[in-house]
Amino acid sequence: MNSLKPYYPVFKFVATFGVLYLALSLAYYAYLQVEYSPVNYPDPVTALVSNQTKTGLQWLGYDAQIYNAPSNPSVVLYIDEKVVYRVIEGCNAVSVMLLFAAFVIAFAKAWKTTILYLLFGIVTIYIVNLLRLIGLGYVFQEFSSYKEIAHDIAFPAVIYGYVILLWIYWIRKPKVDDGKAN
Incomplete structure (x- = not known):
């Protein structure tokens, strides 16, 4: 069991991420069940x-x-x-935002910084997704022979690539504990 001790942070991250993503996904599923x-x-x-x-x-x-x-x-x-x-x-990219949020929270150290980064990330993911949809409309209208490539490959790569860049920054950024350096 001691041989697994160095991996506890990884296990903790995976468990936290999994529980958070499941909870957020269930909440989103409940939101979708409402008649609007x-x-x-x-x-x-x-x-x-x-x-x-x-x-x-x-x-x-x-x-x-x-x-x-x-x-x-x-x-x-x-x-x-x-x-x-x-x-x-x-x-609408909500499921992408939930995935982003679960990851960021699972790596959280300082709550103030985490909340600010979550707000920044969710707002910019929303904007990137909106630009993606506008871009798809443009491609579908002007270059319809490329619509499958645009829809299935290029534009998903844009939004998921952006989320991965946000995650990389979150992991590599200098950790600050609500104003105090670690």
Whole structure:
């Protein structure tokens, strides 16, 4: 048993991460089970991301519109009255944010720093995801022959790559204990 002692921090991290991710995922699952209004369909975060994606595409000069798809829990994005893609719950990046948060909390030392980093990370993940959705709309509209590569490979690499960079920074940054150096 003593031979495992050097690995206790790793076991602690994995256990903490696993429990946190499970708890956050169950809370998110409960959130998704609520019946939301037609305005916030399929859920408020997906509705917000869809609306902001539409606005971003409109800023780029596209005639973008969104409509709820009650038969399928999603929001359909149209450009020039043509379906471009559906925004489903998985497109809102909440599950990516939960994964990020569980990792950061599992590596936490100072709560003030951790909370600030969580806020920074979640806000910037949201922004990166929004830019991802706007970029997908652009690619789907202008370069439709690349839509599978963009959707399945390039843009997931962007958002997950960004999260990995955030994690690397979190692990390697100088640890500060609420204003006191370790």
